[in-house]
Amino acid sequence: MASPTETVQAPAATEPIRVSAAPAAAAAGGVPAEKEEIAFDVRNFNMWYGQRQALIDVTMRIAARKVTAIIGPSGCGKSTFIRALNRMHDMTPGTRLEGSVKHFGADLYGPDVDATAVRRRVGMVFQKSNPFPTMSIADNVLVGLRLNGVRDRSVLQARLEECLRMAALWDEVKDLLHRPGTSLSGGQQQRLCIARSLAVQPDTLLMDEPCSALDPIATTKIEELIQALREQYTVVIVTHNMQQAARCSDRTAFFYMGRLIEFDETRKIFTSPTNPQTEAYVSGRFG
Amino acid sequence: MAASPYLPTPRYARWRKWKSGAITGVLVACALAVIAPLFLVIYFLVARGSSSLDWNFFTQLPKPTGELGGGMANAIVGTLILLSMAAAIGVPFGVFGGIYLAEYGSDRFNYWIRFAADVLNGVPSIVWGMVIYLVLVVPFKTFSAYAGGVALGLMMVPLVMRTTEEVLVLVPQSYREAAMALGITRWKVITVIVVRTALKGIATGVIVALARIAGETAPLLFTALGNSFWSHNLNEPISALPLQIFAYGLSPYDDWHRQAWAGALVLMALILALNITVRILSRDRKSAA
Numbered sequence: 001m002a003s004p005t006e007t008v009q010a011p012a013a014t015e016p017i018r019v020s021a022a023p024a025a026a027a028a029g030g031v032p033a034e035k036e037e038i039a040f041d042v043r044n045f046n047m048w049y050g051q052r053q054a055l056i057d058v059t060m061r062i063a064a065r066k067v068t069a070i071i072g073p074s075g076c077g078k079s080t081f082i083r084a085l086n087r088m089h090d091m092t093p094g095t096r097l098e099g100s101v102k103h104f105g106a107d108l109y110g111p112d113v114d115a116t117a118v119r120r121r122v123g124m125v126f127q128k129s130n131p132f133p134t135m136s137i138a139d140n141v142l143v144g145l146r147l148n149g150v151r152d153r154s155v156l157q158a159r160l161e162e163c164l165r166m167a168a169l170w171d172e173v174k175d176l177l178h179r180p181g182t183s184l185s186g187g188q189q190q191r192l193c194i195a196r197s198l199a200v201q202p203d204t205l206l207m208d209e210p211c212s213a214l215d216p217i218a219t220t221k222i223e224e225l226i227q228a229l230r231e232q233y234t235v236v237i238v239t240h241n242m243q244q245a246a247r248c249s250d251r252t253a254f255f256y257m258g259r260l261i262e263f264d265e266t267r268k269i270f271t272s273p274t275n276p277q278t279e280a281y282v283s284g285r286f287g
Numbered sequence: 288m289a290a291s292p293y294l295p296t297p298r299y300a301r302w303r304k305w306k307s308g309a310i311t312g313v314l315v316a317c318a319l320a321v322i323a324p325l326f327l328v329i330y331f332l333v334a335r336g337s338s339s340l341d342w343n344f345f346t347q348l349p350k351p352t353g354e355l356g357g358g359m360a361n362a363i364v365g366t367l368i369l370l371s372m373a374a375a376i377g378v379p380f381g382v383f384g385g386i387y388l389a390e391y392g393s394d395r396f397n398y399w400i401r402f403a404a405d406v407l408n409g410v411p412s413i414v415w416g417m418v419i420y421l422v423l424v425v426p427f428k429t430f431s432a433y434a435g436g437v438a439l440g441l442m443m444v445p446l447v448m449r450t451t452e453e454v455l456v457l458v459p460q461s462y463r464e465a466a467m468a469l470g471i472t473r474w475k476v477i478t479v480i481v482v483r484t485a486l487k488g489i490a491t492g493v494i495v496a497l498a499r500i501a502g503e504t505a506p507l508l509f510t511a512l513g514n515s516f517w518s519h520n521l522n523e524p525i526s527a528l529p530l531q532i533f534a535y536g537l538s539p540y541d542d543w544h545r546q547a548w549a550g551a552l553v554l555m556a557l558i559l560a561l562n563i564t565v566r567i568l569s570r571d572r573k574s575a576a
Contacts, residue, residue, distance in 0.1 A: 119470040121470075124464075124468035132483075
């Protein structure tokens with residue numbers, strides 16, 4: 001496994017050209033016209049796996065405390081994109097990137113940025129639920145806090161209940177807190193993973209197809225949860241399911257072949273998209 | 288009635304049945320041939336050794352030939368001491384080395400480390416004994432428990448290292464990612480999440496390695512040497528079951544031969560116990576996964 005310093009391009013050489021970035025932002029990422037807080041300001045972002053370029057010149061401004069859905073056919077770079085938002089690519093050998101990503105104004109890929117600190121603020125929920133198999137339900141929720149040095153039992157206890165309630169799981173597991181996390185059903189495990197992410201008090205939650213392995217009832221629960229989270233959190237969700245994007249997001253971005261094709265209010269993307277490729281995709285003619 | 292196209296002719300069916308039976312028979316015979324020697328070993332050890340196994344064997348020092356009684360208490364304790372010393376070297380170096388191979392390092396560098404570990408695994412045990420003799424016995428001018436422990440410990444390192452690496456690599460990447468996404472530092476991700484998940488596998492590897500070296504005689508001949516008395520100082524020669532068995536087995540005395548068989552039985556029981564522990568550990572691992 002390569003060390004993080006090898007996988008992250010030195011930013012000095014790749015300072016974004018801000019003059020040319022502005023028109024691009026107006027074209028593709030140009031939703032936030034009114035004054036609203038920006039969670040992620042992505043500019044001229046390019047990424048490569050070895051020789052293959054996975055993201056091409058993505059410029060996009062993701063609003064704070066809104067749900068932003070990323071849609072697109074398989075291999076279009078949507079997962080690659082959200083994994084770049086909390087530096088998950090640091091672990092993958094052979095990745096290279098250019099451009100800049102700012103989170104609430106702070107550069108995520110600056111020279112001295114501590115990726116661990118980034119991930120504490122930008123949490124992630126994965127496609128396949130992955131509670132730690134050696135830990136109880138309670139330990140799964142609290143592991144992030146514990147390993148970040150929180151020792152106070154009353155704090156931990158309070159956080160445990162709060163997070164499980166936020167993840168709409170408390171009533172189902174309050175008497176089973178010491179059972180293994182892996183003893184839960186698939187949908188419950190995914191909500192446990194969400195509770196685990198919330199425990200470290202991030203301000204942003206990235207979700208990489210969180211419902212693709214779940215049945216419709218469990219999916220509904222997760223979607224309700226996303227609705228509840230939008231009050232306090234910025235949520236970016238990658239989904240294969242266009243109905244899901246339509247149901248639970250405020251804005252939708254359509255990616256195709258590594259490029260951001262169109263980014264607008266969800267309603268607009270699904271009713272009157274500007275780009276013919278977007279129109280073809282959301283009407284189910286390809287992908 | 289028209290013959291079904293899916294049924295073979297009776298003659299062909301008979302031949303096929305016979306062939307199938309013959310090959311199954313050969314396979315069963317080969318499988319039995321594998322386990323037969325184990326029963327042979329256990330039979331002879333019990334038949335020859337159990338008569339000399341008594342309380343004294345576990346509590347007393349060896350006695351001169353002709354005198355009744357006497358035991359191998361010093362050799363049993365010596366083996367346990369040597370195994371502890373070997374573990375003190377083999378476990379930290381092996382486990383940390385395995386963590387490095389699985390979680391850090393470049394592909395190129397790790398390739399050579401793995402290659403070296405595999406070569407080390409193949410170094411004959413007598414060669415280990417000779418090398419440690421030169422390095423730790425000759426300069427200090429004495430055979431010692433230290434030298435024996437180091438010889439066994441160095442034999443353990445590559446074994447533990449490779450099994451640790453293998454079980455760590457088996458931990459799904461998704462657990463690492465989940466932990467990273469919680470803002471947990473890399474070292475804690477590795478220790479608290481990855482190693483913890485693979486702990487039973489690592490313990491299994493350590494015990495398998497201990498079982499492998501517990502019966503080693505050759506590396507101890509040049510290092511621990513053996514001792515007919517209690518050794519109170521790790522800087523002195525120390526006895527071990529394989530050494531005592533070797534010495535008694537070569538002797539011309541019948542009563543020593545009987546003691547050697549009893550020693551072999553005890554050593555075998557120790558190794559069997561280690562292997563059963565491994566079985567229990569790895570069964571739990573499968574049910575948890």
